[in-house]
Amino acid sequence: MNRSFNISEWALTHRSFVWFLVIIIVAAGVLSYSRLGRNEDPNFTIKTMVVQVLWPGANITDTLQQITDRVEKKLQETPGLDYIKSYTVAGTSTVFITLKGSVQSRNVPDVWYQVRKKIGDIRQYLPQGIVGPFFNDEFGDTYGVIYAFTADGFTHRELRDYVEGARTRLLAINDVSKIDFFGAQDEKIYVEFSSHRIAGLHLDRQALIQAIQAQNAVTPAGVVQTSDEEIRVDVTGGFRSEADLRNVNFVANGQIFRLSDIATIKRTYSDPPQPMFRFNGQPAIGIGIAMRAGGDVLALGKNVEQTMSEIRADLPVGIEPHLAADQPKVVKAAVDDFMEALWEAIGIVLAVSFISLGVRAGAVVACSIPLVLAAVFVGMELTGIDLQRVSLGALIIALGLLVDDAMITVEMMVAQLEAGVEKEKAATFAYTSTAFPMLTGTLVTVAGFVPIGFAKSSAGEYTFSLFAVVALALLLSWIVAVLFAPLIGVTILPDGMKHTTHAEPGQIMRGFRRALMGAMRAKWLTIGLTLAALAASIVGLRFIPQQFFPASDRPELLVDLKLSEASSIYATEKTVAAFEELLKGDSDIDHWTSYVGQGAVRFYLPLDVQLPNDFFAQSVIVTKSLEARERLRSRLEPLLIEKFPAVVSRLSAL
Numbered sequence: 001m002n003r004s005f006n007i008s009e010w011a012l013t014h015r016s017f018v019w020f021l022v023i024i025i026v027a028a029g030v031l032s033y034s035r036l037g038r039n040e041d042p043n044f045t046i047k048t049m050v051v052q053v054l055w056p057g058a059n060i061t062d063t064l065q066q067i068t069d070r071v072e073k074k075l076q077e078t079p080g081l082d083y084i085k086s087y088t089v090a091g092t093s094t095v096f097i098t099l100k101g102s103v104q105s106r107n108v109p110d111v112w113y114q115v116r117k118k119i120g121d122i123r124q125y126l127p128q129g130i131v132g133p134f135f136n137d138e139f140g141d142t143y144g145v146i147y148a149f150t151a152d153g154f155t156h157r158e159l160r161d162y163v164e165g166a167r168t169r170l171l172a173i174n175d176v177s178k179i180d181f182f183g184a185q186d187e188k189i190y191v192e193f194s195s196h197r198i199a200g201l202h203l204d205r206q207a208l209i210q211a212i213q214a215q216n217a218v219t220p221a222g223v224v225q226t227s228d229e230e231i232r233v234d235v236t237g238g239f240r241s242e243a244d245l246r247n248v249n250f251v252a253n254g255q256i257f258r259l260s261d262i263a264t265i266k267r268t269y270s271d272p273p274q275p276m277f278r279f280n281g282q283p284a285i286g287i288g289i290a291m292r293a294g295g296d297v298l299a300l301g302k303n304v305e306q307t308m309s310e311i312r313a314d315l316p317v318g319i320e321p322h323l324a325a326d327q328p329k330v331v332k333a334a335v336d337d338f339m340e341a342l343w344e345a346i347g348i349v350l351a352v353s354f355i356s357l358g359v360r361a362g363a364v365v366a367c368s369i370p371l372v373l374a375a376v377f378v379g380m381e382l383t384g385i386d387l388q389r390v391s392l393g394a395l396i397i398a399l400g401l402l403v404d405d406a407m408i409t410v411e412m413m414v415a416q417l418e419a420g421v422e423k424e425k426a427a428t429f430a431y432t433s434t435a436f437p438m439l440t441g442t443l444v445t446v447a448g449f450v451p452i453g454f455a456k457s458s459a460g461e462y463t464f465s466l467f468a469v470v471a472l473a474l475l476l477s478w479i480v481a482v483l484f485a486p487l488i489g490v491t492i493l494p495d496g497m498k499h500t501t502h503a504e505p506g507q508i509m510r511g512f513r514r515a516l517m518g519a520m521r522a523k524w525l526t527i528g529l530t531l532a533a534l535a536a537s538i539v540g541l542r543f544i545p546q547q548f549f550p551a552s553d554r555p556e557l558l559v560d561l562k563l564s565e566a567s568s569i570y571a572t573e574k575t576v577a578a579f580e581e582l583l584k585g586d587s588d589i590d591h592w593t594s595y596v597g598q599g600a601v602r603f604y605l606p607l608d609v610q611l612p613n614d615f616f617a618q619s620v621i622v623t624k625s626l627e628a629r630e631r632l633r634s635r636l637e638p639l640l641i642e643k644f645p646a647v648v649s650r651l652s653a654l
Contacts (some may be wrong), residue, residue, distance in 0.1 A: 008431040008486040012424055018487050022371065029374020036377065037296040037386035040331045041605050044462050046140025047082075047099035049112050051075070051119060052092065054131040060090040066127050067093040074122050080111055087611055094611060101457035112137040141178065142605050143288030144297055144327030145304050148279035148593060152318040156269065156283075160184050162319055163285045166311045170287070173303045175295035182286045182601060183277025185269040189242060192264045203250070203262065211250060212259070242267055272569050275597035275612055279322055281580040286324065286593070288601050294384060298335075301328025324593045325603040325620075330554055338392035345399045353403065361410045364489045368406040368480050369399075375476045376469065383472075385465045394469035401445060402473050405438045405481035413489050423495055427486035435482050442478045446471045552654040554604070555590075555629050559619040559636065562648040569597045569614040575647060576617045582639055583621065588628035592621040604654055629653060 011018045053067050068088045072095060075084055080103040085096040097115060099108065112135070119133050149166070151159040167179050191212070198205055224231040246260035259265065277286045291300050312321060346369060354362035376395070385391050409430040416426030452460065453467030519526045561579065563572055573596045583592055593600070599610025599618045610618060623629040633651050640649040 006428050006431050007435075007482050008428040011483050011487050012427060012490060015487060018484065022484060025371060025378070026374045029370075029377045032374075032377040032381040036381055037294060038298045038331050038335050039386045039388040040297070040327060040334055042386070042388050042390050042462055042465050043293060044140075044458070044605060045105040045108055046605075047101070047103060047108055047458070048139050049097045049115060050136040050139050051095045051097065051115070051133055052136070053126070053133045055091050055093070055127060055129065056131065057129070058091050058127070060088060062127075063091060063093055064088045067130070068095065070122060070125065071095050071119065071133075074118050075115065077118060078111065078115055080107075101459070101461075104456075105461060109137075138178075139609070140602070140605075141290045142327075142602050143180070143290050144325070144603065145289040145301065145323075146286055146325035146593075146601070146603055147289075147308065148277065148284040148286050148322045148324045150279055150282045150284045150320050150322065152320075154316075154318055156185055156285075157187060159285055159319060162315060163287060166308075166321070167287055169311060170289060170304065170307055173300070173307060175291050175297075175300040175303065176289055177292035177295075178290045180288050180290075180601070182275065182288065182595070182598075183283070184285050185273055185276075187267060188270055189245065189265065189267050190271075191245070191259070192266075194262060194264075197262045203257075208250065208259075208262075212245075212248060272614070273597075275595065276569070276573060278576065278580070278594040278596065279324060280591055281577070281584060284322075284593075286601075288325075288603070294386075296386075297328050297331045301326070301332075304328075322591070324591065327603065334389060334553075335387055335392070338387075338389065338396075342392065342396055342399070345396050349399060349403055353407065357407070357410060357414070360492050360494065361414050361489075363492050364410045364485060365403055365406050367488050367492075368477075368485050369403060371484060372402050372473060372477045372480050375480070376473050379472045379476070380469065383468060385468060388465070390463055391465040391469050394466045395473065397466075398470045398473035398477075401470075402477035405442065405478050406485045408434055408438055409481045409485045410489055413486070413493065417493065417495075423490055423493065427490050430486070431482050438481065439478055442474045446474055552604070552606075553626060554654045555623045555626060556604075556654050557621040557623060557629050557633060557636075558600070558650075558652045558654070559621065559640075560599075560610075560648075560650040560652075561617045561619070561644070562650075563615040564646070565613075565615050567615040572596055572615055572617050575644065576619070579619065579640075579644070582636070582643070583619075586632065588623050588625075588632045590622045590624050592619055594619040607654070 051071060053071065055063055055067060058066075068086050071093065072084050072086055075081070075095065075097055078097060078099075080099045082098045082100040085098070087094045087096075099111060103111065115137075116135055119135075123133070147166075149159060149163050154162075163181065163184070167181070170176060170179055193205055193208070198208075222233050224233060242265055246258065246265050248259040250257045250259065250262075277284050279286075289300075289304060291297055308321060315321070349369065350362070350366050353365040356362075357365065373395075376398075380386075380391065412430035412434060413426045416429050417423065421429070449467040449470050452463050453471070454460070455463075559579070561572070561575060563575060576594050576596050580592070580594065583589055594617060595601075596617045597614050598612040599616065600607065600620050602609050603620070610616060621632065623632055633653075636651055640647070640651075
């Protein structure tokens, strides 16, 4: 350490400027704290992409051999590939591409672009008549806010129109990145021919279909050039409604027929239906709201709530939006719990400081804590780290460490004052004698978290803020200890302090001394026990359960219902409706949603999203507490076995 320049001495000779820095840091820290994003988990990239190809009419063997195998072989060339997983049914091939954890998040979009290019290269070698391929590189998007719209006295089409209007207004919110529908059914126009009528008139059904397609074809009709302008010719005749379709004329056997004479034309919903969505046992249309990267989920929740109150006021009686998933509420509760724990930890540290150092010396340490925290909040805002479970946990971990340097500075200053040294010299003594050892100790502690910060894996990405916040807090605590703590000590501590001596050591000290002397006398035994304890801890580490995401304390209970693979979506809907009868009136349930023909959308980052299947359904039950969740689970498990013996069911918490 360069002894020609003493930072503590410089701070004392520039007191006004240093006090100005204190005020600026505290003010900036308060402002940064108010602007920090709040989230349940750190920003995390799910490095999985979905490629889907449809081949209507194909059997499972042809789909597997001619589509899935070819797509998988080509995707094996993907840079950074970890593994490929595919799911093939008759006419549908779904392939999941998962990248290695070492692939950096900023490079993932480029890899997905390469996937699109590679599939485009083999598009010409895939069978004729396929639909797609379709790409979903937003598989990891989390819909933190979900609303379910139900209707009483309105058709599904009318309900969808209102929901689309609500979506348009919600997209105007700043932190909203995307909004998706689920449970909405597409409308189709069905033309059902009478076989007897066609046979009696000697008509060719295929010729009729071709005539309808030709009538509705969009073809260029040319352009009329004049001396002044160019006029586009638009040939009418395309179908605008069911009436246009009914009035299509055919000539057969010298007679003119209308399509309505030989076929029934009706507008209805897709049959079989698309995946369905239910809320508290009622059919509904859901909208999932995803937040942009770096957004504040609490601010998003407030803005969505305000916009939804305006939308609700404009909706007619009978259409009701219900809040089905509320991540802002969960995040607020989680952040509040962590902040409560943080303030409790601060209180404990302050109490220990006052008891061990005395009132005035403890006050110096007490002033250092908020100064370090304020600087940390500024650093977190500058580096884009939000308040979430990992960063808040890092603050609690760092809290017991960040006061060490300040306590050393104050203790050294108090010792010098008790020895009769002037206050200014006592304040600068810690820097000349212990600044370098303090910095070394701080860097060694930070080095313990380096493997977390520089791990090239998904776990490293998830826990990076642990390293960043701890390193930031400890380095800033050293700066505060050598720059600001001496000035605070000069201001708070008295000019002279009387040295306090104790004639005899206390009982605790005497016991510690006896234990220490015994360990020194049996030095080889002490070393052997220490090495044995180290070896035992290394061996015991194998038996500690490991999991990537921590256990969630959210009150949701997931219920999976899997029928036989030959079951239709109608059978699945009927089973779900029967299951929901078990939930009605349960005092432990706040509300529930059911996804028929698919799994729940990702409303929680670690959720394992299930593939759409007609024979599968998943219910998300929001209970009133964790205790209520466990009570409900214990009641439902035997009921599902008893009431639905042919259904494979599974209950799980998040």
